Amino acid sequence: MNHNYAKVIVKGSPISKSNFKLFNVNGRAILPFNSGKYHDRYALYEEEIAYATRAQNPNVVLSESLIAILKVYYKSEKRHPDTNNITKSIFDGIEKSGLIINDAQIRRIIIEEFYDRENPRFELELFGESSYSIDYKINPKENKDNPIEYSPPSNKKLKLPSSSKACKSNSDDNIFHCEICNKIIKKSDCITANKGKTLICKSCFKNLF
Template identity: 75%
Template sequence: MNDNYAKVIVKGSPISKSNFKLFNINGRAILPYNSGKYHDRYAHYEEQIAYETRRQNPGKVLTEALIAVLKVYYKSRKRHPDTNNITKSIFDGIEKSGLIINDAQIRRIIIEEFYDEENPRFELDLFGESTYSIEYKVVKKEVEDNPINYSPPPNRKKASSLSTKTSACHSSTNQNKFFCEVCGKSIKKEESISANKGKTAICRNCFKNLF
């Protein structure tokens, strides 16, 4: 067994921490784990990463600077998180497992994006820099593939057409009732805690229970 190398494979569609953050009235981000709602999903995923990492690498601890090669396999080509945001989510779980001391150890990283409808997952290889080095190059293809083009999200396309309507109904919207995302009870605006960039409201009692 090489003490300067570790491999981790975690099955399931990779998710990004940024999609599950809530924000309190002071702007501090929180990641709930016991609300019983959708937002708990990230905390459970992080625990899964930590568990699988330790199970696959029992007793191993990498303490030196590392090279990381991350292969992310999404279930769908059309709907998945930004791959750039995935790395933080994965390394938080790896760090939590104790396999590495701190994610700052990752000094070089290669990320590749793939698709596997039947077996979404991520595969991570970690190499100690004192033993391994990395080489890569980009070459021009002899025969070009069909390009994978990207377009703006639908909400951006609608933004300009909705701006006038939003301005007109802003004052009336403030009078609407708010409902707690966790317990579902009706709450007043001044009694709610804003979350998810103002898209979510949480009552103060439920907010306290998130910790």
């Protein structure tokens, strides 16, 4: 059954999966979900989005081009993911649910950032372009608010922890520890993730999926 409107609300602090990605032999980004490690939460969050989406929109399929209005509510103003990266996690979960055919259907999107310590969540509304249009304008404020200032990122290099479980090198710069099993491996024999900060041996990589 085709429709031209849907709304999805997923409770909990929105997270971005861009912080941890693995790539298969075809170069496609994939996420582990059963490694027992912290980064499993990204794949599980995608599954949670898919489940909530289908439960809230049974028998709904949006197959046309869409307008998206996304409202993201974080617990804290100071500590939260980059909102621009949140959209990928959300729309991958929405696509997995079957509500949309492909996230390429989203041709127009407005993202708004809010804060709700007691009820963090995201709220997404999808509108079919055959039935809806969108317009917006920027209005100057009569009474200016205090600006929310952002500091530039630190230029300091990330220091890896000294724990044996970290992906650290030995005296030989080409020898590393697998982040999961902690076995010593050569960099040429491992899978890199998290922008090269994490290394996993091929054996552990196969067991993740």
